[in-house]
Amino acid sequence: MGRTYQEIIAEAKRMIVEVEASDVAHLVDEGAVLIDVREADEYTQGAIDGAVFLPRGILEGEIADAASDHEAVVILYCAGGGRSALAARDLQAMGYTDARSLVGGFDGWKAGGYPWNVPGGLTDRQRTQYARHLRLPEVGLDGQRALLESRVLLIGAGGLGSPVALYLAAAGVGTIGIVDFDRVEISNLQRQIIHTSRSVGQLKVDSASQAIAAINPDVAVVRYAERLDAANVLDFIAGYDVIVDGSDNFPTRYLLNDASLHARIPVVHGSIFRFEGQATVFSPWKGPCYRCLFPEPPPPELAPNCATAGVLGVLPGVIGSIQAMETIKLLLNLGDTLSGRLLTYDALEQRFMELRLQRDPMCPACGNVDAPPLLVDYDDRCRPATRTT
Numbered sequence: 001m002g003r004t005y006q007e008i009i010a011e012a013k014r015m016i017v018e019v020e021a022s023d024v025a026h027l028v029d030e031g032a033v034l035i036d037v038r039e040a041d042e043y044t045q046g047a048i049d050g051a052v053f054l055p056r057g058i059l060e061g062e063i064a065d066a067a068s069d070h071e072a073v074v075i076l077y078c079a080g081g082g083r084s085a086l087a088a089r090d091l092q093a094m095g096y097t098d099a100r101s102l103v104g105g106f107d108g109w110k111a112g113g114y115p116w117n118v119p120g121g122l123t124d125r126q127r128t129q130y131a132r133h134l135r136l137p138e139v140g141l142d143g144q145r146a147l148l149e150s151r152v153l154l155i156g157a158g159g160l161g162s163p164v165a166l167y168l169a170a171a172g173v174g175t176i177g178i179v180d181f182d183r184v185e186i187s188n189l190q191r192q193i194i195h196t197s198r199s200v201g202q203l204k205v206d207s208a209s210q211a212i213a214a215i216n217p218d219v220a221v222v223r224y225a226e227r228l229d230a231a232n233v234l235d236f237i238a239g240y241d242v243i244v245d246g247s248d249n250f251p252t253r254y255l256l257n258d259a260s261l262h263a264r265i266p267v268v269h270g271s272i273f274r275f276e277g278q279a280t281v282f283s284p285w286k287g288p289c290y291r292c293l294f295p296e297p298p299p300p301e302l303a304p305n306c307a308t309a310g311v312l313g314v315l316p317g318v319i320g321s322i323q324a325m326e327t328i329k330l331l332l333n334l335g336d337t338l339s340g341r342l343l344t345y346d347a348l349e350q351r352f353m354e355l356r357l358q359r360d361p362m363c364p365a366c367g368n369v370d371a372p373p374l375l376v377d378y379d380d381r382c383r384p385a386t387r388t389t
Contacts, residue, residue, distance in 0.1 A: 009082040012089040017100045019075050021112050024048075024102065032073035033066055033137060035059075037087045038106070040127070042079060046118050048109060052137050053119075056083055060094060065135045070095045077102035077109070126218065130172055143332050144172060148218060150331045153177040153237055155228065155256060156246035157204040159316030160270045160323065162194035164244050167324035169212040169219045173331070176212065177222040179236055180204040191313035228252055230375040233259040242330050243267045244323055250297045251378035257282065257290035258365055258373040266339075268326045270319045275312050275347040277319035280338045280357070281326050284366070287339040288357045291365035297378050315347050 003011075019027065028034055028050060036043055036051040043053050052066045056078070067074050074096055076084040084101040091099035102109065110116060119141050122130070126144075133139045133147075150173050154161045157180040168176055184192075184199040184207050192204075199207035205223035212219050224236055233255055237243055245256055245267050253269070260267045260282065267282040269290065282289050322343065329335050342355040359366065365373045 005082075009085055012085040013101070016085060016088040016092065017098070018081070018085070018103045019100045020103050021109050021114050024075060024114075027073055027075060030073075032075050035063075035066060035074060035076045036078075036106075037076050037084055038078050040124075042106075044119060046106070046110070046116050048077065048106065048114075048116050050137075050140070051077070052135055052140060054135055056087055059087055060090060062135055063091065063094070063096070065132065066137060067096070071097050074099045075102055076100070078105045080107055081105040126172075129216075133171070138334055139332060146332060147172045147328070148174040150242075151175040151177070151240045152242050152244060152327055152331075153179065153240040154244045154246055155179050155252065156248070157192070157194060157208040158182075158188065158246060158248070159191040159272065159311065159313075160248075160320045161208070161244070161246035162192045163317050163320030164246060164324045164327070165194055165208055165212060166215065167321060168327060169216045171324075171328055172216065172218055173328075174218065175220045175222065177224065177236070177240060178205045178208055179224040179226070179228055180208075181225050181227045191311065191316050193317065228255065230255060230377045233375060234262060237263050237265055240265060242327050244327055245269045246320070246323075248272070250294075253290055254297055254378050255375065258375055260284050261289065261366055261372045262375070266330055268323045268330070270316075270323045272311055272315050272319055274309055275315065276345065277315050277347070278342055278344045279319050279322045279326065280342045281330070283337075283339040285369055288359040289363065289366045291373075292360040292363045293342070293357065295360075295364055312347055315345075318345060318347070 034048060034051045036047055036053045037056040037059055039055055054062055054066055074091060076087045078084040081101060081104050084105060088099040088101045122144065130144045133144050134141060152168055152173050154165055154176060157165065157178050165176060182204050184195045184202050184204055186200050188195055189197060194211045195207045203225050205225045209221040209223055212221050226232065228236065237259055243256065243260060243265055245253060247253060256267060261284045264284045266284065269282055270279045271277065326338055329337050340357050342357055344353045361367055
């Protein structure tokens with residue numbers, strides 16, 4: 001005669017540690033991972049704040065995303081404590097040495113008067129689309145909602161702007177502004193992956209907008225098919241949380257740097273040349289700015305663009321992906337950004353190097369916090385054309 005379900009649960013509980021609701025908060029503060037193993041219809045009716053939603057049916061296959069450390073405290077809960085006890089037992093068999101179950105489950109949690117909320121702000125389709133984000137404790141539901149409410153401005157829809165736009169759109173960044181007055185040329189397709197052969201002749205902002213819409217209908221695209229200059233730059237960047245610099249010319253970089261100091265908006269910088277690239281984050285008035293590195297624009301003969309010097313088509317994909325990552329870190333306040341660090345990449349040697357940057361107290365742009373630099377166009381001091389990589 002087989003055992004009853006209740007007997008199986010009772011045996012599982014003897015094999016694991018159960019956690020009282022009163023102990024959960026301090027365990028989470030000490031680094032424990034809290035996981036909701038209920039089904040989606042249960043979760044949408046209410047959940048414990050900070051819990052990672054990982055239904056029982058996919059727990060074993062996806063647990064590494066939520067808890068990579070097998071020695072971490074993992075607290076699981078279901079409705080009444082039975083399914084989570086079985087789940088904790090199974091995680092122990094997988095090598096998770098401290099998998100525990102919440103006594104009484106979510107029903108007991110609510111009955112005890114502990115805080116919970118009704119997860120909101122995401123549709124069923126969005127919960128499925130962003131499922132891998134929702135399972136990351138560092139992102140979760142609150143982080144995904146923050147991304148959907150975020151605004152990022154891309155300067156250029158070219159080699160660097162293409163991967164940035166695609167990855168930010170896929171991540172669910174709610175509003176992406178794109179500044180680019182160029183049209184797609186067939187020579188762009190070697191590296192500007194957001195465009196296709198059908199886009200040739202189109203404005204890049206229109207082509208990029210179509211590609212973003214095909215990836216994610218959640219994303220609103222604001223198109224600026226104009227040249228960035230001193231007269232419009234502050235209007236363009238106003239209201240955005242992060243600016244991504246995907247330009248390939250010094251006049252735009254200097255103007256954007258100076259404008260970001262006025263608006264106090266961080267700039268995620270990237271640049272490429274032949275087989276080499278670099279990326280950093282300029283945090284206005286906190287870390288070094290672009291002019292701390294290069295106080296004055298170089299003469300035209302020392303500032304060739306990709307059309308003149310050439311570039312390996314894969315290279316902007318590497319640097320642009322780093323820019324997308326830094327942007328998301330800024331939006332979600334995650335990890336250690338590249339502010340104060342210049343990451344360089346040599347594609348031929350497949351080597352990254354990091355250089356520490358210091359804010360220059362004599363910087364002509366950020367040296368005096370009370371006197372942001374005048375906004376001027378640098379075209380007459382560098383090269384006259386403005387194109388994106």
